[in-house]
Amino acid sequence: MNPAFSVVFLTTAAGAGYGMLAWLGVLDAVGVLPRSGWFGGSAVATALVLAAAGLLASTLHLGHPERAWRALSQWRTSWLSREGVVSLVTFVPAGGFGLAWALAGGAAPVTVVLGLLAAVCGLATVASQAMIYASLKPIRQWHHQAVLPNFLLLALYSGAICVAALVVWVEPTAERTAGGVALLAGALALAGKLGYWRAIDTAPAAATIESATGLGFLGKVRSLELPHTEENYLLREMGFVIGRRHAHRLRQIAIWLGFAGPMVLLVVGVVADALGGGGEVLLPLAALGALVGIYLERWLFFAEATHTVTLYYGRAA
Amino acid sequence: MTAIPQPGAKKLGLVIDLDTCVGCHACAVNCKEWNTSGQSGPLTDFHPYEAKQDGVWLNRIHTYEAGTGTESRTVHFPRSCLHCEEPACVTVCPTGASYKRAEDGIVLVNAEICIGCKLCSWACPYGAREFDEDQGVMRKCTLCVDRIYNENIVEAERVPACVRACPAQARHFGDLGDPDSAVSQLVAERGGIDLMPEMGYKPVNKYLPPRRRPVPAAPARPLEPVPTGGANALLRWIDRALSR
Numbered sequence: 001m002n003p004a005f006s007v008v009f010l011t012t013a014a015g016a017g018y019g020m021l022a023w024l025g026v027l028d029a030v031g032v033l034p035r036s037g038w039f040g041g042s043a044v045a046t047a048l049v050l051a052a053a054g055l056l057a058s059t060l061h062l063g064h065p066e067r068a069w070r071a072l073s074q075w076r077t078s079w080l081s082r083e084g085v086v087s088l089v090t091f092v093p094a095g096g097f098g099l100a101w102a103l104a105g106g107a108a109p110v111t112v113v114l115g116l117l118a119a120v121c122g123l124a125t126v127a128s129q130a131m132i133y134a135s136l137k138p139i140r141q142w143h144h145q146a147v148l149p150n151f152l153l154l155a156l157y158s159g160a161i162c163v164a165a166l167v168v169w170v171e172p173t174a175e176r177t178a179g180g181v182a183l184l185a186g187a188l189a190l191a192g193k194l195g196y197w198r199a200i201d202t203a204p205a206a207a208t209i210e211s212a213t214g215l216g217f218l219g220k221v222r223s224l225e226l227p228h229t230e231e232n233y234l235l236r237e238m239g240f241v242i243g244r245r246h247a248h249r250l251r252q253i254a255i256w257l258g259f260a261g262p263m264v265l266l267v268v269g270v271v272a273d274a275l276g277g278g279g280e281v282l283l284p285l286a287a288l289g290a291l292v293g294i295y296l297e298r299w300l301f302f303a304e305a306t307h308t309v310t311l312y313y314g315r316a317a
Numbered sequence: 318m319t320a321i322p323q324p325g326a327k328k329l330g331l332v333i334d335l336d337t338c339v340g341c342h343a344c345a346v347n348c349k350e351w352n353t354s355g356q357s358g359p360l361t362d363f364h365p366y367e368a369k370q371d372g373v374w375l376n377r378i379h380t381y382e383a384g385t386g387t388e389s390r391t392v393h394f395p396r397s398c399l400h401c402e403e404p405a406c407v408t409v410c411p412t413g414a415s416y417k418r419a420e421d422g423i424v425l426v427n428a429e430i431c432i433g434c435k436l437c438s439w440a441c442p443y444g445a446r447e448f449d450e451d452q453g454v455m456r457k458c459t460l461c462v463d464r465i466y467n468e469n470i471v472e473a474e475r476v477p478a479c480v481r482a483c484p485a486q487a488r489h490f491g492d493l494g495d496p497d498s499a500v501s502q503l504v505a506e507r508g509g510i511d512l513m514p515e516m517g518y519k520p521v522n523k524y525l526p527p528r529r530r531p532v533p534a535a536p537a538r539p540l541e542p543v544p545t546g547g548a549n550a551l552l553r554w555i556d557r558a559l560s561r
Contacts, residue, residue: 063449063455064432078409084411137405213383219389220384221383222381224391227342228370232447233447234438308442312379
């Protein structure tokens with residue numbers, strides 16, 4: 001599948017934003033984050049800016065961005081519509097959460113209630129985003145039970161590491177908690193991703209050229225002539241091959257840049273802060289690495305996915 | 318509304334005979350000609366008269382080789398929307414632009430409200446939907462909804478353009494929901510099949526597989542050697558001609 005910038009950026013940025021929101025809501029409810037209104041307000045604002053940037057970028061993908069509002073209507077059947085609705089609804093409790101934190105302070109009852117509500121809505125957005133892909137049967141790498149947990153874990157990891165990168169400027173004790181949470185989420189997300197990659201590498205094809213043409217009863221089927229001499233929309237959109245050619249190397253880069261590197265920086269940063277300082281630089285650097293690495297991972301999620309229409313063109317699916 | 322309506326009795330669709338299709342692309346050309354000025358028009362073409370032509374086709378004709386040895390075939394294979402009974406292209410649509418008609422089962426796109434998100438083309442296993450880069454909306458086969466009910470054209474023309482164009486009569490149009498219709502009878506008689514049934518989309522369109530070649534009862538016996546010296550010229554010529 002063609003890894004269009006708009007969609008890859010949307011799922012990465014919105015994943016980090018809504019993941020941040022989830023952690024801010026939960027960690028504030030537990031009472032381990034700084035109570036300062038200045039911190040809470042700006043942290044929630046950062047999360048919402050990330051989410052909004054992703055949503056805006058996604059409209060670039062549309063043939064008619066001015067009609068985007070229509071996408072909110074079919075939530076009964078369409079996961080894309082559900083994602084649109086929930087992503088916007090989230091801004092209500094999330095906006096209230098940020099305001100309450102800024103005015104009433106962290107861990108105040110109103111802040112906690114709105115924060116938990118925002119956390120649930122944020123995770124629901126990420127889950128519906130995952131289901132857009134997981135519900136598509138023709139793409140076996142997406143129509144997979146690991147896709148939903150993968151999206152959630154990656155959002156929680158990128159969200160946690162962003163929270164840690166903000167907390168480090170305010171309160172060293174909270175930094176250790178947030179860093180620990182990010183480390184745990186990172187380990188789980190990496191394990192999930194490695195499991196996903198192994199699963200899609202060994203899974204059988206979704207269909208064959210024989211079942212696609214119904215000619216299997218004659219024996220093996222080969223494509224002899226294509227309908228047209230030039231590329232077309234189907235091949236550009238569904239027959240993207242560059243990612244698969246370099247999949248192994250790109251996966252290694254994603255693992256080091258997105259997971260191993262940032263997790264080492266996290267540990268070094270927290271230890272350095274305990275010894276005197278340096279975390280203010282190292283933790284944001286870790287967050288940046290994680291975001292770039294997850295962007296690459298999401299690019300691969302598209303680029304490695306194969307669609308059954310390519311069977312008609314004599315390619316694998 | 319993108320919810321699939323209760324299935325009606327009528328299921329209009331095509332039956333495509335892979336035994337008689339000659340791969341002439343007339344169906345695709347007539348489809349393009351009709352639809353570029355009809356309900357789905359325009360079907361944009363970029364660079365139509367130079368390299369890198371690129372445009373929307375609602376019907377594309379592939380050619381395959383199937384099998385090996387004496388049983389192998391060259392099969393021409395038209396591919397278009399199958400007007401599925403479980404069309405995920407409809408249910409994934411976030412706007413309601415993509416819909417399935419309750420009255421005859423035709424799957425259509427309302428280009429007036431399509432936002433061009435392309436998700437429906439991802440959801441179709443058969444590659445039946447193509448994005449119009451120029452108009453920013455999705456295009457697909459309409460089963461020539463603007464012909465089949467059109468009272469302004471003569472009755473013989475009230476079939477999809479592809480069916481009307483086919484010189485080999487490899488394309489048949491009718492109600493596959495009615496077991497007594499000509500197309501249903503044809504499907505029953507020839508063992509018509511669904512494409513990619515494992516996807517669970519329940520296509521309405523059926524494909525008639527190429528007929529098996531009759532297998533000779535026993536291999537032909539080799540001819541007895543004929544002494545060439547004794548027979549006259551006429552008999553020698555007859556012998557040569559029959560031995561070919």
